Amino acid sequence: MKHAARMKHAARMKHAARMTGCCVAATLLVWAWPALAAGPSDAVHLPPRTNGAPAIHTWRNAPHAVPGRFADPVQAIPAYELHAIHTAGAHTACLDLVFVADGFTALEKEAFWAAAAADSEALLSFGPYAASQGLINTHALFVASAQSGADHPSTGHYVDTAFNTTFDYNGFERLAVADNTKVLQAVGAAMPDFDLAVVLVNDPQYGGSGGPVPVASLDADSVSILRHELAHNIADLADEYTSPYPGYPAGDPEPNVASAQHLDPLKWQAWITMGTAIPTDDAAATGPQLPIGAYEGARYQDKGMFRPAPMCLMRSLDQPFCPVCAQAVTLGIAARTETLRSRLPASDCVVCKPGACPAFSVTTADVPTLQVRWSWNGSQVATGTTFLPGDKIAGDGTLTADVRDLTTLVRSDPDSLLVESVSWTIHVGCAAACGAGCDADVAVAADDAGGATDEDPQLAPPKRKPSCTAARAATADGRDAAAVAGLILLALAAVATFKRST
Numbered sequence: 001m002k003h004a005a006r007m008k009h010a011a012r013m014k015h016a017a018r019m020t021g022c023c024v025a026a027t028l029l030v031w032a033w034p035a036l037a038a039g040p041s042d043a044v045h046l047p048p049r050t051n052g053a054p055a056i057h058t059w060r061n062a063p064h065a066v067p068g069r070f071a072d073p074v075q076a077i078p079a080y081e082l083h084a085i086h087t088a089g090a091h092t093a094c095l096d097l098v099f100v101a102d103g104f105t106a107l108e109k110e111a112f113w114a115a116a117a118a119d120s121e122a123l124l125s126f127g128p129y130a131a132s133q134g135l136i137n138t139h140a141l142f143v144a145s146a147q148s149g150a151d152h153p154s155t156g157h158y159v160d161t162a163f164n165t166t167f168d169y170n171g172f173e174r175l176a177v178a179d180n181t182k183v184l185q186a187v188g189a190a191m192p193d194f195d196l197a198v199v200l201v202n203d204p205q206y207g208g209s210g211g212p213v214p215v216a217s218l219d220a221d222s223v224s225i226l227r228h229e230l231a232h233n234i235a236d237l238a239d240e241y242t243s244p245y246p247g248y249p250a251g252d253p254e255p256n257v258a259s260a261q262h263l264d265p266l267k268w269q270a271w272i273t274m275g276t277a278i279p280t281d282d283a284a285a286t287g288p289q290l291p292i293g294a295y296e297g298a299r300y301q302d303k304g305m306f307r308p309a310p311m312c313l314m315r316s317l318d319q320p321f322c323p324v325c326a327q328a329v330t331l332g333i334a335a336r337t338e339t340l341r342s343r344l345p346a347s348d349c350v351v352c353k354p355g356a357c358p359a360f361s362v363t364t365a366d367v368p369t370l371q372v373r374w375s376w377n378g379s380q381v382a383t384g385t386t387f388l389p390g391d392k393i394a395g396d397g398t399l400t401a402d403v404r405d406l407t408t409l410v411r412s413d414p415d416s417l418l419v420e421s422v423s424w425t426i427h428v429g430c431a432a433a434c435g436a437g438c439d440a441d442v443a444v445a446a447d448d449a450g451g452a453t454d455e456d457p458q459l460a461p462p463k464r465k466p467s468c469t470a471a472r473a474a475t476a477d478g479r480d481a482a483a484v485a486g487l488i489l490l491a492l493a494a495v496a497t498f499k500r501s502t
């Protein structure tokens with residue numbers, strides 16, 4: 001499934017879960033997604049290291065066009081060793097990123113573990129990735145290479161490595177690519193439900209690439225490539241620099257670019273301060289990310305395409321994300337992960353006595369900006385991960401826990417990706433079991449109904465168990481007090497009957 005379709009799928013799943021109100025089962029579904037992909041599948045690119053420096057764009061050649069071992073047929077799955085680096089939760093609830101070793105020999109395994117851990121830390125301590133680290137698992141997959149390093153065809157240096165990473169791709173010295181097929185095959189064998197694979201190549205030269213399988217080297221600045229490239233994969237962000245990219249598809253579908261025809265309203269209107277001119281002149285900039293506006297030049301075009309901020313990681317690797325791109329990354333992670341992890345009671349239907357209902361609780365991802373709100377029939381009754389009903393609920397109703405991410409990184413969430421819910425149907429004081437349906441009039445054997453001598457025959461015919469819904473409605477409507485009292489007596493009698501029969 002392509003990235004966009006997958007995002008929509010996730011958004012739909014969350015929406016469906018919200019609409020049905022019975023959510024944990026739906027939200028914890030196992031999604032055996034294939035790896036995320038970014039842009040045209042055969043495109044390879046490397047953004048400028050600093051603003052104004054040239055970017056690299058090229059298209060993936062047929063395997064035989066590249067010196068080295070791209071012509072190798074796909075081999076059997078190699079022996080591997082998989083380690084967890086950062087664990088935020090179950091695969092089904094988290095985004096799983098796998099660092100894959102290339103050019104590390106068996107004797108260099110420890111160096112790979114260390115390098116992968118360092119890159120994981122560098123990624124998860126940065127901007128929106130840091131804010132969402134409670135939703136991201138990182139792993140390190142070691143496959144031993146016969147030789148150390150990577151190919152450098154420009155100098156005639158070739159080595160035998162597990163995934164055939166080569167620099168000098170299509171003549172660009174710092175452009176490093178791996179054999180994606182081999183990488184995806186190996187990661188898929190080790191972790192079938194992974195989301196993203198990144199090749200970490202054992203080479204000190206600055207470089208790497210983006211695409212379905214991003215590549216980074218051991219150079220300290222290469223992690224900036226990862227932060228940038230993963231934003232393409234996770235958030236479908238466009239490049240904001242202007243180096244021409246002949247053949248790149250037209251349009252402005254990405255959340256961080258807008259053509260001249262799409263400036264009013266802007267996709268990122270929620271970030272625009274009143275009075276900011278649109279389009280926004282470069283001279284109006286008061287800082288690298290301020291003010292948010294519509295600056296001309298983005299998506300490989302000098303003219304006619306606009307970006308939100310003067311500067312951004314999607315424009316130059318030495319920058320942080322602009323707020324619009326940070327929002328998109330946050331939402332992209334949210335679309336693929338679950339903040340609501342479990343609930344108690346596990347049953348979605350609960351029958352309890354007035355004042356004696358059990359405690360309700362949820363567990364959530366470790367994201368500091370999460371808030372849990374409890375509502376009874378739509379009215380908020382508490383916050384926090386545990387709700388003690390006490391006398392706050394009565395009659396029949398629906399108890400809902402909304403887990404909401406209040407992060408300031410997001411100002412616009414049209415698909416409600418930052419909200420997850422779970423609900424219980426509760427019958428307080430009702431004698432019927434959940435399976436029988438408290439709201440239904442359930443026939444009662446004549447001898448079981450004998451205690452209900454004070455019932456109001458007009459509201460509750462003899463030999464029928466009471467409807468909890470009717471009792472609540474009567475109370476809410478302020479009906480005749482005697483009738484309500486009769487229903488209460490009837491309910492008490494029914495409870496007594498229930499006790500006798502159990």
Ligand SMILES: [Zn+2]
Nearest residue numbers: 312314322325
């Ligand atoms: Zn940006």
